[in-house]
Amino acid sequence: MKRRDMLIASASIALTNRTAIAAPEFPRSDTLIRYVVPFAPGGLTDVMARTVAQKLAEAWKISIVVENKAGASGQIGAEQVARSASDGSNLLAITSNHAVNVALFPNAAYNLVKDLRPVALLANSPMLVVVPASSPLNDFRDLMAASKARLLTAGSSSNGSATHLTMALFNDLNQTRMTHVPYKGGAPSMLDLISGRLDVIFSNFPESIVHVKAGKLRALAICSAARHHVVPDVPTTSEAGMPELNVESWTGLMLPAKTPDGVVDRYSREISRIMRMPDVQERVKSQGFRLNFQGPEEFAQFLNTEISRWGRIIKVGNISPE
Template identity: 55%
Template sequence: MQRRELLQALALLLPATGPLTAWAQNDYPKPGSTLRYVVPFAPGGLTDVMARVVGERLGQRWGVNVVIDNKPGGGAQIGADAVAKAPGDGTTLLAITLTHAANVTLYKGKASFDFQRDLRPVALLAGSPMLIVVPAASPIKDVKDLVAQAKARVLNVGSSGNGTPPHLTQALFAGTQEVQVQHIPYKGGAPSMTDLIGGQLDVIFSNFPESIAHVKAGKLRALAVTGPARHPQVPDVPTTAEAGLPQLQVENWTAIMVPGTTPDAIVARLGAEAVAIMNLPEVAARVRELGFRVDARGPAEFAPFLKSEIERWAGIIASAKIQAD
């Protein structure tokens, strides 16, 4: 009797869970179908390049068409909004970065979607440290000099815009060192680099790819990287921890999310595939060339990481009174 009752109970559950699981496992993705990979930044940037690397491999491995859809603007909110409101059928992906974790606080009460409710974490892909750079002719030779100068006077510190990773990193620096800086936001990393090289700025806590070429060309001096280890492209440059600023650890990471209504089985399959792609030797090599380090994590590991980043930057943003443009 107990066995029969158990079988009857299981039979009642099958209509609710069986079809969805079978559909997700057997019919997703449909060969020849199209996946839209939304990048909320302009073409050619690091997030865009990373999405194209992953999207190309995903298309090859699954036999689907992956279309990169660039939707820049609104502090990276326009693209995120589009994905948050898309059907949760696994055909729409969103590329996100540290910017989106900060945007949860910066756009609180202003966004037309709820980031943590309307989007689901799929996979963390890679992280890139910030590079602290000064003009080649600067009297600031190392991090110790930087701190001393910041305590002696107000430094002119550039960034690629309000609320961007370079701005957040300089705010963390100012807060931990209890100094005041003059923040000068630019519309992008390139113009800020031009003024730094020209001596109009004292320092930038730069996205690694935006400044590394200038460092290698001798136009800028790198003081430290904010990652957990030295960077292979500048092995002689110490980490901030080695230079005496252990609190100043920041990585501008990139990851994938999908609409919040996406079923668990699809999220799991997408996440596992993204991790597998990132661990391919040729992909890992390409990622290192771009200045990233592979940090592939599926949804179970990425979700708590994203939550911790949102919470971390919420406190820094509030303390520094940072506002979005």
Template identity: 60%
Template structure:
């Protein structure tokens, strides 16, 4: 019953797919622009390039990654939302875009009206890290320390997944760790290693190398299961906060006018790509957990994520930069 209710709720945002034929999509020799609304080299860009390469090889088309960073992912999303619905423009999105629905109610595009879900690809968990020299050894010790003295936590910016996870932690643990926003995850990592910060609720790829090198200590991972790259790090549930779950997922969307048939064909191919052993292994080494879902399941997932983070944003009174 709960699953059915979620799908009905999602249908209010994104219509269900029809069953028309895909026709000649994509046209032979077509160029598909895959808009990534973040800089090259980041979590979203890496996954888009993996998928784009495979899609191009399978369909014998050219898939061009078009990085359009800025404004918390809104610039690239706006470009894709206002593109023709011929299937030749696609958009990479993350948890950030679900949060942006609440953070930017007057955005130049409508996330739920101008774009449509194609496929969920994968998730990358938030890793809670402290400096190697920190006396904090666990999530319980972090909670106790935060209640005993003033602590600060860096993030890659206001409203980003690390900031949202910090806000959720403060709410669940009844703490008040001070947020320090940075313009990206790397400078926050630098200051954490240097001891200027007490903790970072970090995007996994941004901190894993520092954990492996011994510069940082991971005290918990905000996922349902332990991660194979850090098997000794407990989950937040094991550490006593089962509701502290955050994956910075990435997915694929398209302009709302793209046909049902083309969306179904594209989604089926992308899900097949994501489920190949080769891509699953490459994704794992980048810190991802493959979670391939088609349009209807992705729509339901998005509906839940928008609602979930809206509550956190409103409760913590988070404002964009």
């Protein structure tokens, strides 16, 4: 993505549809809120959406319905909310997939930058670099060296997925290439890795950690700036010599672009309070996730960075959905 385009995208996300119009009373006692999760139940996004929905409903004494609208890498649910009423009654759970989709699906029916506005970043989950337990690769530096010496096979849950893009970023940073083997989902790729039919997967943490704990896979590094409480003995990619390979799946919340500032601010303040609740923090930690609350402006800046970073990797790696 060219610098000019990056600046335009940044300005668009930060400033789109900011309005001085006073927000109507929100929420009213009869307000029904639909919180759309554009993926199947389970996982980071669904867990966080349901946690936030429950706490918001209790605090505001209203009804909030979580709806799973899976399909098209999160685009179906996102388009639904982007086209819905801008009165605060329609929420969208977004993930790193949506930042990737900006470059991966340039002709999508909705525009993440123009049609939606950031409200809050909620939590993240780092990628975990894993190899079979029988692999001769004992640490991340071994992987860096081996990928220069021979052509390794790297699995992913699909073309353009976080697992694929993390591998592509590794290749870009290490100036190597791997044979990419895409699967239809994380589970089948894990089975082939365990059996030794693959050399490595830059995996979603929840998909691989159970196999690491069972001794079927070896974790070489965690793609974050800090070690993870679930696997404190696994070094970070920074410690292992590649600090730029800092990749975490994340989830946040957006509203239709024309939602009044007052409504956005009300959500942001309440969610900030919810994220500080001990029971919420414990629930998130028990799932292996990390709370990482950011308000509208900080989240917008973070989203800009994600769109730019993955847009570049998609272009350099010539990555397409199929």
